Amino acid sequence: GPFALLPMRDAADGTHRSSLVWTVDEKDAAGTLKLSDRAFVAELDKRMGDLLGRITAVGPRASFPLGFHHTARITEHRLALVGASAHGIHPI
Numbered sequence: 001g002p003f004a005l006l007p008m009r010d011a012a013d014g015t016h017r018s019s020l021v022w023t024v025d026e027k028d029a030a031g032t033l034k035l036s037d038r039a040f041v042a043e044l045d046k047r048m049g050d051l052l053g054r055i056t057a058v059g060p061r062a063s064f065p066l067g068f069h070h071t072a073r074i075t076e077h078r079l080a081l082v083g084a085s086a087h088g089i090h091p092i
Contacts, residue, residue: 001022001023001024001025002022002023003020003021003022003023003047004020004021004022005018005019005020005048005052006018006019006020006021016052017058018052020044023066026065029063030063032061032063033061033062033063037056037057040057040061041055041056041057066089067089068087068088068089069087069088069089070086070087070088071086071087074086
């Protein structure tokens, strides 16, 4: 599924860091979390190519179910919700 690399502040040693948000089907989530760091990074390399150079996994992985939320009404007296203000979903 789609994924996003979100830039983070560099580490104290100057290493560039990013946070990864990767959307996978619910049936694949457990298997993706169980991958070794080596297998996980290999899968990222396959998907990204050499976009950011050498990738290393440095933190624990977590899984969160996606949900879609929307307001029941998008208009009211002198008010109109537009775009993302009327709903909430995963950022990708």
